Amino acid sequence: MDLALANKLFKRSPAVKGFELCKEGKINLTDAKINIPYMIKEINTGDQAIKDFLFTLGCYEGETVMVISALAQNLVIHVKGARYSIDDDLARAIVI
Amino acid sequence: MRIALTGNPNSGKTTLFNAITGKIEHVGNWPGVTIAKQEGDIKKSLYRGVEIIRVVDLPGAYSISPFSSEESITRDFVLNEKPDVIINIVDATNLSRSLFFTTQLLELGIPVVVALNKSDLLESKNIKIDLDELSKRLSCPVVKTSSTENMGLAELLKTAANRSGDEQTAPFKSKPFAVKDQESAEKIERERFVFVEELVREVENRTVASHKQTRQDAIDRIVANKILGIPIFAAVIYVIFSLSQTYVGPLLADILVGWIDALYEFAAELMGGDLSPVLSSLFLDGIIGGVGAVMGFLPLIMVLFFMLALLEDSGYMARVAMVMDRYLKKVGLSGKSIIPMVIGTGCAIPGVMATRTIRDDRQRRTTAMLTPFMPCGAKLPIIALFAGVFFGDAAWVGTSMYFVAIAIIIIGALMVRKITGESSSPAYFIMELPEYRLPSIKRALVSMFSRAKAFIVKAATIILVCNAAVHIMQTFDWNFQVVEEGMEGTSILAGIAGPFALLFIPLGFGVWQLAAAAITGFIAKENVVGTLAVVYGITNFIDTEEFELISGAGDVATVMGLTSVAALAYLMFNLFTPPCFAAIGAMNAEMDSKKWLWAGIGFQFGVGYTVAYFVYQAGTLITTGSFGSGVIPGLVAILVFVAVIASLIRSKEQKSENRIKEAV
Numbered sequence: 001m002d003l004a005l006a007n008k009l010f011k012r013s014p015a016v017k018g019f020e021l022c023k024e025g026k027i028n029l030t031d032a033k034i035n036i037p038y039m040i041k042e043i044n045t046g047d048q049a050i051k052d053f054l055f056t057l058g059c060y061e062g063e064t065v066m067v068i069s070a071l072a073q074n075l076v077i078h079v080k081g082a083r084y085s086i087d088d089d090l091a092r093a094i095v096i
Numbered sequence: 097m098r099i100a101l102t103g104n105p106n107s108g109k110t111t112l113f114n115a116i117t118g119k120i121e122h123v124g125n126w127p128g129v130t131i132a133k134q135e136g137d138i139k140k141s142l143y144r145g146v147e148i149i150r151v152v153d154l155p156g157a158y159s160i161s162p163f164s165s166e167e168s169i170t171r172d173f174v175l176n177e178k179p180d181v182i183i184n185i186v187d188a189t190n191l192s193r194s195l196f197f198t199t200q201l202l203e204l205g206i207p208v209v210v211a212l213n214k215s216d217l218l219e220s221k222n223i224k225i226d227l228d229e230l231s232k233r234l235s236c237p238v239v240k241t242s243s244t245e246n247m248g249l250a251e252l253l254k255t256a257a258n259r260s261g262d263e264q265t266a267p268f269k270s271k272p273f274a275v276k277d278q279e280s281a282e283k284i285e286r287e288r289f290v291f292v293e294e295l296v297r298e299v300e301n302r303t304v305a306s307h308k309q310t311r312q313d314a315i316d317r318i319v320a321n322k323i324l325g326i327p328i329f330a331a332v333i334y335v336i337f338s339l340s341q342t343y344v345g346p347l348l349a350d351i352l353v354g355w356i357d358a359l360y361e362f363a364a365e366l367m368g369g370d371l372s373p374v375l376s377s378l379f380l381d382g383i384i385g386g387v388g389a390v391m392g393f394l395p396l397i398m399v400l401f402f403m404l405a406l407l408e409d410s411g412y413m414a415r416v417a418m419v420m421d422r423y424l425k426k427v428g429l430s431g432k433s434i435i436p437m438v439i440g441t442g443c444a445i446p447g448v449m450a451t452r453t454i455r456d457d458r459q460r461r462t463t464a465m466l467t468p469f470m471p472c473g474a475k476l477p478i479i480a481l482f483a484g485v486f487f488g489d490a491a492w493v494g495t496s497m498y499f500v501a502i503a504i505i506i507i508g509a510l511m512v513r514k515i516t517g518e519s520s521s522p523a524y525f526i527m528e529l530p531e532y533r534l535p536s537i538k539r540a541l542v543s544m545f546s547r548a549k550a551f552i553v554k555a556a557t558i559i560l561v562c563n564a565a566v567h568i569m570q571t572f573d574w575n576f577q578v579v580e581e582g583m584e585g586t587s588i589l590a591g592i593a594g595p596f597a598l599l600f601i602p603l604g605f606g607v608w609q610l611a612a613a614a615i616t617g618f619i620a621k622e623n624v625v626g627t628l629a630v631v632y633g634i635t636n637f638i639d640t641e642e643f644e645l646i647s648g649a650g651d652v653a654t655v656m657g658l659t660s661v662a663a664l665a666y667l668m669f670n671l672f673t674p675p676c677f678a679a680i681g682a683m684n685a686e687m688d689s690k691k692w693l694w695a696g697i698g699f700q701f702g703v704g705y706t707v708a709y710f711v712y713q714a715g716t717l718i719t720t721g722s723f724g725s726g727v728i729p730g731l732v733a734i735l736v737f738v739a740v741i742a743s744l745i746r747s748k749e750q751k752s753e754n755r756i757k758e759a760v
Contacts, residue, residue, distance in 0.1 A: 045524070047524065049163065049455075050163075052163070053526070054526075056159035056197075058193055060282075068313060073421075073422045074320075074418045076313075076418075076529060080192045080193045081190045081191070081192045084529060085526070086524070087422070087425070089522045090524040
C-alpha cells in the first residue's frame, strides 16, 4: 500500500534488510536508532531547493544528526541545537 | 530612520515589534506566523530621540537565500530597500543556527545590532553567553533582550539609533564567486558554518546538551502519538468550541443582550412620538435591532478568540501539523494545511493568508480554497442562532458543523488532486518544533480584545450600513412609497432578492427574506443574522423565551416559517458557500491565479448548494415521507455541477494516459 507500510514490513525481515544493505551499502534516517548521533553522508533528493533549505538549517554532508523520537510516521530530529519534524519521505532522503 | 527586524522564524520578532511599537500584530508560538512585513513607529516611552523611528517587522528567515515565499519578502526588503539599521533578533537558546543568518546580514554593509532575545530562558537552561566576546567577534553591538518580559528594549533601541550611518565590517567575508557556481557557493556557506561553530564554542557555555531528552519530548511522545494524536486534537478542538458556543459564551451573551434591549427601550423612549414612524423604525429596528442582533454574539466570539490565542501560544500548533501530515498527505495536502484551517475557525482571512508558508503551489492553492469551509467566528452567530431557535440549543449542531466542514475539506482535496493530477515530486514536510510553553493569559486577553474591537468596529460600520440599507429597501417599494403592512412582497428588497429565492426553492428556503440574508452574507457573514433580524423584525436572538413574551406570536421559528430540516439546510448553505468578499480577496492573493480563484469560488458554490439540497430533500423525505418542493430542478443543477467536475477529472486522466502511451 503506502511506502511507510512497505518500509515497516521490510524492517521486520532482517534478511531483506541485510540484502538491501549489501546492495546499497547505505542506510537512511528512517533506519536510525533513537538518540544516537549519526553523520550525514549524503542528501539524496532531486529537489535542489529543499537540499539548500536543509543546508541553511545546518543539515548537510558531514554534520551530525540525531533522531529524538519517531512519532506518527514523522521523525523528530535534532540538528545544530534545534528540533524539526520531518516526514518519512525526507528522512529517506537523508543518508547516514 | 528605518529599522528592520530580522531573524529566524519563531525568534520573537513580532512580539518584540509589538512591545516597542505598541501595536497588536498576530503572534503565535510556531514558525511562520508573520507572512508579510508590518510597519510601526517606536513608542515615545522607549526612545526619547528627536527623530521618529519607524520599525519594519519582517517574516522569519533562516538565511538570506529564500526557501518559501515569505522568506523572500525579508531578503528583498533588506537588499533593495536599504534600511538604516538592521536589528537581528537571535534566539539566545539556539546560537549555533541563528548566527548563520547573522553573519550573512553582517556582509550587507548595513549597521547591525544583535538582540539576544529570549535571554530570560538562559538561566533555566544553564546557558552562559559571553556578551562582550560575542560582540567583539561579530563586530557589532549585542544587547540582551526578552520581548515577552519587556527586558532590554530601551537599550536595544538606543544602541540601534546610535548605529545609524555607521560602517559595518563583516567578520566572515565570503569570497566572490560566479552566481551559477553551485559548488563554490556551497563551499563558502560550509566555511560560514565552521566559522559560526568556532564562535559559539568560544562564547557559549552550555551544561545541558539541547538534544537530551527533556520534558518537552515526554509531552511530544503523548501529544504526537500514533494512536492518541488525533483524539487529543479532536478533544482540544471540542473543548474550544463547546466553551465558546455552549457554556461560557452564551452565559456572557445573555448579559450583553439584556443591555442591548435596555438601549433599545431607552432609545425608543428618547425618540418618543416626535420622529416620523419611518425614521424611528429605521433607527430602532434597522440599526439598533440589526446591529444589536449581531453584537449579541460578541461574547461567543471573544471566548473563541481567547481560546485560540491560548492554543497558538502553547506551541501545540506545530505538533498538530506533524500529527496530521500523514493523513493530509493522502488527500494531496500538507501537514501545514491544518494550521490555516485552525486559524480559519477564528477568521478565514488570516487563515487563508497563513497558507503562504506552504511551498508547494498546488498544496497551497488547494488549502486556500478549502480553508474557508471551516466555520469562522463570523459564522458562529448563524450556528448559534439556528441551534438555539430550531434545535433547542443542542450542542451537536455546532460541533457537527465542524465535522461536516472537515469531511467537505477531505472530499474537496481528493477532487482537486484528481483534477490536477499527482505532483511529480514528493512535497517534503519539514517544520521546526518550537518549545512548549505555558500560554500567557495576558497575551491571550490582548489578542481577544483587539479582535473584539475589530468586530465592534465592523458591526458599527459595514454591518450598520448594510442593515440600514436592508431596512430602507424593505420599507420602500420601487416608487419610493412606504410599503403597507401585508404588502411586504412589493418592497425593493423583495424585488431584488426574489429571483434568487427561486434558486433556493429546491433547498427548502425559497423566500426572499432568507435569500436577502444569504446575499448580504457575502459582504460579511455577520450580516446573515443582522438581516434576518431586520427583515423579520426580531431584536433578540439569544434569549428566545423572552422573545416569545414580547411578541406573543409564537417563537422565532414560526416567524421564519421554516421546518427544522429546511433550517438546517439554510444553516449549512450559509456555512459552506463562498466566504465573505474580504476572504475571497485573500484567496485571490494567496492563489495567485485567476483560474484557481474562479474554480475555487465555483466549487464553494457547488458544495454549498449540493449539501443544502441533500440535507433538505433527504431530511424532508425522512420526516414527512415525500420529497420537498423543487426536487427535480435542484437535482438537475447538481448533476451539472457533478458533470463539470467529472469531465475535468476525465480529461486529466486521459491526458495522463496519453502521456504514458507516448512514453511507451
